[in-house]
Amino acid sequence: MFVILHADLDAFFASVEQRDDPALRGRPVLVGGGVVLAASYEARACGVRSAMGGSRARQLCPEAVVVRPRFAAYVEASRAVFALLDEAAPEVEQLSIDEAFLDVSGLEAICGTPVQIAARLRRDVREQVGLPISIGVASTKHLAKVASASAKPDGLLVVEAGEELAFLHPLAVERLWGVGPATQTRLNEAGIRTVADLARHSEHALSHVVGRAAARQLHALAHNRDARRVRRGRGRRSIGSQRALGRGSRSSAELDAVLVALVDRVTRRMRAAGRVGRTVVLRLRFGDYARVTRSRTLGKPTASARPILVTLRRLLEGARPTIEERGLTLIGITVTNLEHVTGGVQLELPVEESDRIELEATLDAVRDRFGAGSLTRATLVGADEELGAWMGPVDPERG
DNA sequence: TCTGGGGTCCTAGGACCC
DNA sequence: TCTGGGGTCCTAGGACCC
Numbered sequence: 001m002f003v004i005l006h007a008d009l010d011a012f013f014a015s016v017e018q019r020d021d022p023a024l025r026g027r028p029v030l031v032g033g034g035v036v037l038a039a040s041y042e043a044r045a046c047g048v049r050s051a052m053g054g055s056r057a058r059q060l061c062p063e064a065v066v067v068r069p070r071f072a073a074y075v076e077a078s079r080a081v082f083a084l085l086d087e088a089a090p091e092v093e094q095l096s097i098d099e100a101f102l103d104v105s106g107l108e109a110i111c112g113t114p115v116q117i118a119a120r121l122r123r124d125v126r127e128q129v130g131l132p133i134s135i136g137v138a139s140t141k142h143l144a145k146v147a148s149a150s151a152k153p154d155g156l157l158v159v160e161a162g163e164e165l166a167f168l169h170p171l172a173v174e175r176l177w178g179v180g181p182a183t184q185t186r187l188n189e190a191g192i193r194t195v196a197d198l199a200r201h202s203e204h205a206l207s208h209v210v211g212r213a214a215a216r217q218l219h220a221l222a223h224n225r226d227a228r229r230v231r232r233g234r235g236r237r238s239i240g241s242q243r244a245l246g247r248g249s250r251s252s253a254e255l256d257a258v259l260v261a262l263v264d265r266v267t268r269r270m271r272a273a274g275r276v277g278r279t280v281v282l283r284l285r286f287g288d289y290a291r292v293t294r295s296r297t298l299g300k301p302t303a304s305a306r307p308i309l310v311t312l313r314r315l316l317e318g319a320r321p322t323i324e325e326r327g328l329t330l331i332g333i334t335v336t337n338l339e340h341v342t343g344g345v346q347l348e349l350p351v352e353e354s355d356r357i358e359l360e361a362t363l364d365a366v367r368d369r370f371g372a373g374s375l376t377r378a379t380l381v382g383a384d385e386e387l388g389a390w391m392g393p394v395d396p397e398r399g
Numbered sequence: 400t401c402t403g404g405g406g407t408c409c410t411a412g413g414a415c416c417c
Numbered sequence: 418t419c420t421g422g423g424g425t426c427c428t429a430g431g432a433c434c435c
Contacts, residue, residue, distance in 0.1 A: 055400095056401080240404090244404085397434085
């Protein structure tokens, strides 16, 4: 039985602004003018939500103070919080700048009960970083995440062992992680409104409503089956950058300059991270807010600007008629199919028995010893062909 | 609701190979 | 000339998350 904490800073960017400027405390604060990146709880009381357009937000909450985002301050605050999280548990999985899972199983003798750990963490973050943080405690990741959302703002919610389904089933389906507007609409149209409704349907029946993969996930979650473990980051799968262009039309030279700047930014980040990528994606948004993507896969992975830029220019050229017709409001690029820069060592690990638990433990030990990003490829060579086929699902490439 | 900047994962069709 | 089944890779789009 596991005990998992989900820790989530409340209205993170807005809370940092209120911490650093006493004049903002107790007042509705919006971070970001064009689009709301974060809204303080005072602003949320008027109905403002993050990702809302700035004009709509000011209409709902005319007395709100709008501040410019200060990303450096948020990164700094996040680092300070994660330093405390890392002290609180051996296994910490960062989900985003303001959110993490902690595995506190088996720490009772040393650190106290999970509730004590969570309470201490909340106090430390408040006293040492000056920010409110909500924590959910439960036996699975998913439930801990739902619990922390229920605990907000500045709260602690524990779902006791044995009480999981009683907590989960009355909730509306959109409270589940992975159910957004589109899935919610489909489920509602099928008469499914609560998690209990979801639990009454078979996985097969759900697959007709939301597709196979989503059905499998929702069915499992509705029965509180979630075997995902807390683990340190796997390393990113893609690196990208984008730029909104506003309404006015741009010359080819201007568009090319934007493209060059984006390629420069992305390839710098790739080199800094020691990553190379094979697939280049051009992302465009038009005047009517329709979006398209165009992609090309290169012969070999790279992090240098030239081949990536040349590829993107060709893709952009292909889209020129549409751009001229509808106007362009956003250019984005993404490099995916990332690999780590090769070099380093190759290890050969003998596998004594055809036991995938053993093998996974061995791979985990390699990650622990050399870092999560160290393991880029595992080739399984068996004494007979059975082994390779049987071992396939282990999927060690995901290191 | 009139729209930022990052990401992740899934689906589906087509090309191509055996 | 017509016909299988399975697998992988690529491309495009969609949904979701913070």
